[in-house]
Amino acid sequence: MDLLNGPWQRELGRLPWGVVLLVCAIAGFGLVVLYSAAGGSLYPWALKQGVRFAIFLIGALMLAMVRPERWLELAWPIYGVLLVALLGVELVGAVKGGSQRWLNLGFMEFQPSEMMKLAIVLVLARYYQYIPKGYESRPDVLLPALALIAAPVGLVMLQPDLGTALSIMFGGIVVLFLAGVRLWIFGAATAAVAAMLPIAWNLLHDYQRNRVLIFLDPESDPRGAGYHITQSKIAIGSGGISGKGFLQGTQSHLDYLPELHTDFAFATMAEEWGLLGGLAVIILYGLVLAWGIRTAMGATSQFQRLLSLGLMATLFFYLAINMMMVMGLAPVVGIPLPLISWGGSAMMTVMILLGLVMGVARANRQANG
């Protein structure tokens, strides 16, 4: 491995430490929120989350040391393995009866759909790396790419996990967009989706339909399923500009806010830290995304560009959907806020994602300098 051979100090120095600092700041703030959500206690969430973050951060830095070309080589195998794993999940679920989202590997529970969010970007970046300019939108190029997206999306839909399926689809489409597929195709696709919406509606499960309906009118069922959105909006709104103060949130501490440490962690945070806290989180993430875009634009190969920006778009999707959900702009889908919400698998996904992009950044600094 080049890691072992290369000069350590120089390689480490090429890592984007500024972004590592940003990520640590976000995760640190997340730990503060989790500490408060537990009623001012490290247990059961904050301490474990902190340890987990430390481990994942080291893991991400190690991933960043891998040369992007290695990922180019591994793209097809990774995608293939994950697709098989998704099928496996489907089969195990069918055998056991009922839906299942993870495989038990003995030492850990592995959720292939989570990893597929990254793998779809990886495989499409690989795919378009070798498509010459001008050929991107040709049907014989576009259709296989769409098939690459459709296969995992379909499998995840069957689980059924709408949030993850949308996330995979978004990642894939963003890569197509960045690769230069003609804009009119996106316009046409949007129109087609709009036309098919009624059909999709019929395919949705009852609970999914309910979520959409309640999103459209949360007050219709303030004690039932609309409760989440209503209480979350109350938490954010009652925080005001500067918040109620650390450990002073009433919505969270008196259990009015459901899922206060996972999907609705942003509301828990906003209640105590107010608009200023919310803007801080948005700006910190904005800086991370901006760094990601800059990294992508400065990368030296189409693969690296597509990979890094596609991954950043996936991160953005997490953030945007979660925040829109807690603010009542999107229906309730089980998407956590990266680095702040309690939960290992989402954090792992995001840290791997950041590790990959950091690797691209490192490789290009190496090339330039």
Add this chain to the structure above:
Amino acid sequence: MDDPIRRAQFSRRALLLGAGMAATGSLLAGRMAWLAVFEGETYRLKADGNRVQNRLVPPRRGWIVDRNGKPIAMNRPDYRLELRPADMEDLDATLIAIRGVIDIDLAEELRIRDDIATQPRFMPVVVRSGLTWPEFSACNVRLTTVPGVAPVQSFSRHYPESDRLAHLIGYVGAPTPEQYRADRDPLLIYPGFRIGKDGIERHEDRRLRGAAGAAQAEVTARGELVRELGTRPDQPGETLKLTIDRDLQTYAARRLGDNSASVIVMDCQTGDVLAMVSMPAYDPNVFSTRVPARLWAALQEDDHTPLLNKSAMGLYPPGSTFKMVTTLAALEAGVDPDESVLCTGAYRLGNNLWHCHARRGHGGVHMHRALPLSCDTYFYVMGRRIGVDAIAAMARRLGLGQEYDLPLPGQAEGIVPDKAWKQKRYGKDPKKAAWREGETLNASIGQGYIITNPLQLAVMTARLASGKVVMPRLIADKTMPDFPSLGIPDTHLAIVRQGMIDVVNARFGTAPAARSPVADVLIAGKTGTAQVRRISMAERRTGVLRNEALPWKQRDHALFVAFVPAGAPRYACSVILEHGISGGRYAAPIARDVLTYLFEPERALAVLPAIEADAATRRTERSTSEAAAAIAQENRRMMPSWLKIDIKPPVFEVADPDAPQPPREPE
């Protein structure tokens, strides 16, 4: 390897994507600012609404006591279980949960379901009241987690004298949905909260109600108490002291037996109403909880009108008790009290004869004998001479035809007719509107248009006896009222009072039955027997039917008004027995006993056993005959004549006769 054109295109698209991200970020920031800044106040209130639970502490209702401080309406602790449909999730599951703790029988369950279906959702529904302490504590332990179920400790109203003060005091009940919609007072939907529904309870409700206290507590989403934030104690309602003498009221009510009647006793000097009895009545203790539909129907159908406060709302022709008014009006018009009128038993006006109650006539009658004899002819003559307007004016001075300022939800005004009244009443038809002489004759003996309530008759008597403009009062306050004089010369009043003394005490008086058994205390009074039906000419020729032979509804009303002691009047009284046949024979003894009770209670109480035994037998007779009538009614209901039994023979499935026998169980 890296194509700069491709790179440029990528950069364009990347910037486009970045712009999209930035736009989304600003959208999120803007949305958050909107929630936190512009709608922040709303959401802060909502957060506090979540967090802070305001619990009402309902005030205890004020007691009502009599003039001596004896309780008339009081509070007793009551434990009940209530359902709040608005908070409830699933009725069936809730009922099952409740059944795990206390019994609910089918009838109760039906009632609960019915209430929930018919009442607005914010109204609480009583599951069961009157829980025992062990039941109540079991509910508290095991049902607090069931949403919408609330064990409630409250005070229920208790009326120790049950029906004897029912019409006066009224009863309490749950507020109506309309009242809540009008007031929006959260107290009105507080489980078990009661407001006055009738009588003094209703009229003085605001004073008796008090002010609710509040307790604020911080609670979690599951309703667990985190801490108390503060309490404001409730303010119990005022204790209301009445002028009523509870013992006298009770005595009068018992003395009435099973009559449909009213008795009022007043203090002539202060206007204090000592007793205001209207019988039969309902039990306000039952009315303050829930009234069984059958009882309600029975009360409504009863011809003795137990739901009507006869003392204030009943209207009766005053009959001969009105003759004091005519006498005073005549004196005021300058009639010589010694002028004699010849009574032949009838008085002719035009083609008609106006009869006196004495068929053979009283002979020569002057004013001093007119009242004791109750000679109708004398009053026909005098009434005609002075005219109806003079009579009506005197009647109004004595308090008839008006409502008094009393804490009662309703009083019947009655009618004191005069020419202006008739003009107003029948103004459209000039032929009808003109006052006719014959109507004056009727008015002068208290018949015809004139109609009064028992309270007005008591006030009239009190005014005659004291010579002052006595106003009745029911609520005792410290101030002693000082009434102005009536402005009637004492000589005139003395003639009337002496006449009333003679009614009872003179040899020729109409009410010897009212003579006082108490030494040195003379009762003065006046009988009245008011016709309720027309007596036709044919009937007069063949002889008027005796009242006793008539059905109850057609008998005359018996009236008696009195004051005592005759020399220095202190108490005034009016007694009305609906369809009581004769004032002198039936109403007068009741007045005598009630007034005796004021001086010698033991002597008055001694007459009760016989009367109550008598009333009890009559009541049993009545209920047995009613039951028999109901059975007869039931038996008379027939099926139609074309009734025909219509049953078809049953059809059996016949199996295939050729089918082989299947394997069978060994026999």
